[in-house]
Amino acid sequence: MVFKKITAADIAFFQSIEGMKAVLTDNESLESCASDETEDLHYMPEVVVQAQTVAAISRLMAYCNEQLIPVTPRGAGTGLSGGALPVYGGVVLDMKAFDKIIHLDKRNLQVTTEPGVITQVLQDYVKEAGLFYPPDPASKGSCFIGGNVAENSGGPRAVKYGVVKDYVLNLEVVLPDGEVVWTGANVLKNATGYNLTQLMVGSEGTLGIITKIVLRLIPAVRHDVLMLVPFRQAVQACEAVNAIFMAGYTPSAMEFMERDALEWSMRYTQATGISLPDDIEAHLLIEVDGNDKDALYNDMEAIAAVVQHYDIGDVLFADTHEQKQMLWTLRRKVGEAVKSNSIYKEEDTVVPRAELPELLRIIKQLGREYGFQSVCYGHAGDGNLHVNIVKGSMSDEDWNTKLTEGIRKLFAEVVRLGGTLSGEHGIGLVQKDYMDIAFSNRQLQIMRSIKQVFDPIGILNPGKVFAD
Numbered sequence: 001m002v003f004k005k006i007t008a009a010d011i012a013f014f015q016s017i018e019g020m021k022a023v024l025t026d027n028e029s030l031e032s033c034a035s036d037e038t039e040d041l042h043y044m045p046e047v048v049v050q051a052q053t054v055a056a057i058s059r060l061m062a063y064c065n066e067q068l069i070p071v072t073p074r075g076a077g078t079g080l081s082g083g084a085l086p087v088y089g090g091v092v093l094d095m096k097a098f099d100k101i102i103h104l105d106k107r108n109l110q111v112t113t114e115p116g117v118i119t120q121v122l123q124d125y126v127k128e129a130g131l132f133y134p135p136d137p138a139s140k141g142s143c144f145i146g147g148n149v150a151e152n153s154g155g156p157r158a159v160k161y162g163v164v165k166d167y168v169l170n171l172e173v174v175l176p177d178g179e180v181v182w183t184g185a186n187v188l189k190n191a192t193g194y195n196l197t198q199l200m201v202g203s204e205g206t207l208g209i210i211t212k213i214v215l216r217l218i219p220a221v222r223h224d225v226l227m228l229v230p231f232r233q234a235v236q237a238c239e240a241v242n243a244i245f246m247a248g249y250t251p252s253a254m255e256f257m258e259r260d261a262l263e264w265s266m267r268y269t270q271a272t273g274i275s276l277p278d279d280i281e282a283h284l285l286i287e288v289d290g291n292d293k294d295a296l297y298n299d300m301e302a303i304a305a306v307v308q309h310y311d312i313g314d315v316l317f318a319d320t321h322e323q324k325q326m327l328w329t330l331r332r333k334v335g336e337a338v339k340s341n342s343i344y345k346e347e348d349t350v351v352p353r354a355e356l357p358e359l360l361r362i363i364k365q366l367g368r369e370y371g372f373q374s375v376c377y378g379h380a381g382d383g384n385l386h387v388n389i390v391k392g393s394m395s396d397e398d399w400n401t402k403l404t405e406g407i408r409k410l411f412a413e414v415v416r417l418g419g420t421l422s423g424e425h426g427i428g429l430v431q432k433d434y435m436d437i438a439f440s441n442r443q444l445q446i447m448r449s450i451k452q453v454f455d456p457i458g459i460l461n462p463g464k465v466f467a468d
């Protein structure tokens with residue numbers, strides 16, 4: 001696809017659109033949208049626009065569609081698969097001005113929001129009303145709810161409460177030709193035609209611009225109990241995950257952290273108050289929540305009894321709010337800590353939960369074969385392991401060539417175990433060349449046909465999801 005380069009006339013048109021807050025071409029603004037949190041990628045847009053109204057986005061899209069100008073929607077830019085990067089230049093549509101929570105419908109336990117609201121802000125807002133929006137990506141203090149919908153994000157609580165798709169009821173979307181549609185209805189059940197709402201969830205900004213989101217909420221949960229369990233063998237930590245479920249318990253979070261992940265995060269956050277004995281290989285951070293405190297303590301004791309069957313160190317029960325905060329901060333900062341340590345590539349593997357120990361063995365075996373070090377952590381309760389491949393002392397040549405082969409092998413093993421390429425970070429730019437491992441030609445053709453129906457000219461977030 002050959003796109004048109006943006007001209008002064010195009011800029012003048014964007015500026016003339018009513019409801020357009022900003023049309024930015026200065027270097028600083030372009031740079032701010034040239035990267036996200038994915039590794040060290042860099043793609044400059046030609047212009048960054050911030051619209052304030054749906055009508056403005058509609059006019060922008062209709063024009064770009066006609067003029068063959070690529071448009072890349074951008075939330076907060078915390079994505080980990082390069083989805084918001086303008087790989088063909090063109091327009092970055094920055095959604096930060098869409099930052100209003102429109103309506104809290106307490107009677108129906110629903111909230112309607114614009115996509116540029118920070119996830120944590122939305123969670124705090126509904127909490128004030130005694131309600132709970134559970135999906136909590138570790139980036140919740142900075143990512144936008146619209147980005148979460150576009151990526152179908154997860155987080156530690158997904159193990160009990162599900163991911164974003166389980167809360168999205170209805171969406172307002174501007175299609176690539178500028179038409180505005182709602183995808184469904186504000187109802188808890190909907191068996192009416194194809195499910196366009198769920199098609200948009202996780203579509204990574206390739207099918208339409210999400211401009212309003214209706215989310216289902218649940219009553220707030222009053223109590224939680226948290227413990228950190230150290231394991232002398234990392235594989236045993238993975239085995240314990242499934243054993244806890246098999247024993248009949250569903251924690252509200254079950255996070256795995258390899259030793260390096262926790263150690264680097266402790267250093268990064270300058271945390272004190274946790275001892276990390278030399279013989280510990282990994283930890284599980286386990287939380288249970290509910291409204292009956294006694295029942296929670298009983299559950300936690302029962303879970304502690306399950307993990308006692310493994311070779312573990314001293315369990316840390318977080319007694320105070322501060323201790324809980326400290327443990328969660330350590331977990332949430334692992335990604336940043338790894339990034340600050342070395343050049344790395346992150347894979348977002350997910351397998352059926354019982355296959356987690358085998359996945360970890362395979363990762364370490366491939367590391368030995370291909371000469372890479374890996375630091376693994378993630379939402380173990382979902383079978384979702386983030387594999388951070390650290391460049392360390394690997395040569396540039398091996399890093400740029402041999403590693404791709406190693407990653408392909410890893411994904412092939414993941415698929416053999418019944419898993420897939422990404423649990424929550426999406427395919428975006430960096431995983432698109434591996435899609436053939438997870439899908440047959442026919443499956444990929446169906447997906448491409450869907451893209452074609454929504455975006456026949458191909459101006460919306462080109463270069464993502466599908467191999468070139």
Ligand SMILES: Cc1cc2nc3c(=O)[nH]c(=O)nc-3n(C[C@H](O)[C@H](O)[C@H](O)COP(=O)(O)OP(=O)(O)OC[C@H]3O[C@@H](n4cnc5c(N)ncnc54)[C@H](O)[C@@H]3O)c2cc1C
Pocket residue numbers: 036037072073074075076077078079080082083084095115136137138139142143144145146147148149150151152153154155156204205206208209210211332335336424425428461
């Ligand atoms: C430290 C850290 C921790 C993280 N932890 C988690 C985690 O626990 N779980 C998890 O799932 N992810 C996690 N992430 C990844 C990231 O935060 C999520 O993918 C998040 O949903 C991205 O939101 P964003 O607003 O930053 O979107 P962006 O990165 O800006 O965009 C992501 C994608 O969404 C599209 N998009 C954005 N807004 C719209 C819109 N309005 N309409 C259409 N398309 C749109 C973009 O085109 C792009 O393809 C983490 C990231 C970091 C840096």
